[in-house]
Amino acid sequence: MSALWTCAGPAPGSSQDGRLLCARPTVGRVLLVPPHACSRQEAGTVSDTAWSFVFAGRRLLLKSTGDGASVPTSQDVAGLLEALGPNAERFDVVLPALRGRDSRLHAVPDDFDAPDGFELTALRATHALLDKPFFRAAGTARQKIEWVRTHRFCSRCGAPTERGTGHEAMECTTCGQLHFARLTPAIIVLIQRGREALLGRSPHFTPGVYSTLAGFVEPGESLEECVRREIQEEVGVRVTNLQYFGSQPHPFPHSLMVGFIADWESGDIRLEPDELEDARWFTPETMPDLPHRMSIARALIEDFIKRVGS
Template sequence: MSLRWQAALLDPSLPGGWVVVHCRQQFLLDDNGALFPRDWLKRLELPVLSEQGLGHFDGQPVFLFELEFPADVPGARWQGLRQFMQGDDRDLFQLLGYATQIGTWASQHRFCGSCGSPMQARVGERAMYCPACGVQHYPRLSPSMIVLVTRGDELLLARSPRFAPGVYSTLAGYVEPGESVEKCVAREVREEVGVSIHAPQYVASQGWPFPHSLMLGFHAEYAGGEIVPQPEEIEDARWFPIDNLPALPARQSIARYLIELYLARRLGRPEPVLPG
């Protein structure tokens, strides 16, 4: 858990504090970082769709400007959330991941999906409310499972066409309505690589802001079947021996954690710590 970053409800009508500026999974950045003095940035009249109070970073209040388009600000540039993830400052990534999810949700709920009226931010709660018909929306979270499938000293890892060249990862997928997470694990493994597994064991979870997933991490032992990669979704999938693994996902990801944890237990090494 981050000690420097704490989410909180802050009233955007209060002056002062810091602001992060988000648009389409990118943040404004200058030589001082991604936090800007809020009152100064307000004077630039940016195309702000929504302003939200996010919480405290190093004890200071932090707000969010969610922009309609990535406007030019003199002396500043835009940087993607993934690059912040790969940077050194994990607490900042936690703040920006939260800001991404709140900003995306706020900008996508400006109008009521039931009656089309403008929505209002609720006071005292992180929610958007339709005064015309009473519909209320909370920040969107999509439960997703992620699973490391193993067969003794072998790990089943797969590549999506979206991955960086050479990188293989654990299998992941969104939970469907009416489905338990355990059922989802078995279904996704069957769909994506065609193999069956024994009962999956829950390991750990991670909030994942690409775009709004709650990753529920599992380990499962292989039960049967040959690998058949799902067309379009899975470019390649293989059994990798633990002493000959391919390039792995980012250190901050639960995918990497599930792999490192299995290796640590199998090889009697110290267990890794899940970031976030």
């Protein structure tokens, strides 16, 4: 199956907030990546208009706007960061340019209380407050902060590390070992059987929400092997005719979701209770509550509904 990969310009029929990542010609589905991911700026002098991604643990500091919230600028947070002094840590790492501006990354104590005019929101919940480019950038910021924080010392010899030159890595000052940002691949699959899709729900989901099935890739395993293993382990069925759908960064904390569509081959649903509390076959007419619209899980389900009709 052919696929197109480009960051050359906006996807046909899309706004400037999305660019073509890949296309599945068989179903006409297009996954979009915001333009901030297509250009980079090096860390440098802070401008008043630079975006400031300030994290207190896993919570992102947002500026209250009355009817919502937004990512603050450096000018917005200058006072509160100055007041925190050494308790406010700045991370001079490369972050993609966002709507023509650079960005700055900061971490404050986990128990930091947001001052008037600001709010602290769990990163997962910001999808309801931020548009796609800012949500994606916030996820990138969180992953890079964690990368630097967890690689300050070399895991080979224990010596301090520093930012490498010419590559995005923390470099050991003694043995030269390079420590790249951690990235954990995971598969996510929509299983179809005629006009039915197999969806499951984890006990950790919002009540009533069902989603496509997912799991982490193990060492020595191909993506396709992972799909077959995870599906059989979680719901006890066999699948065939795997088709690549698309991918999506998933910064919780550092996954890359790789999406597939698969046909049911054989077997009845048999739950793995440690993973799922329920799994069922749904038609377009009987769909339950679904994951949020920015997720690849939602894209897989909407693609299925479009293809099989309602």
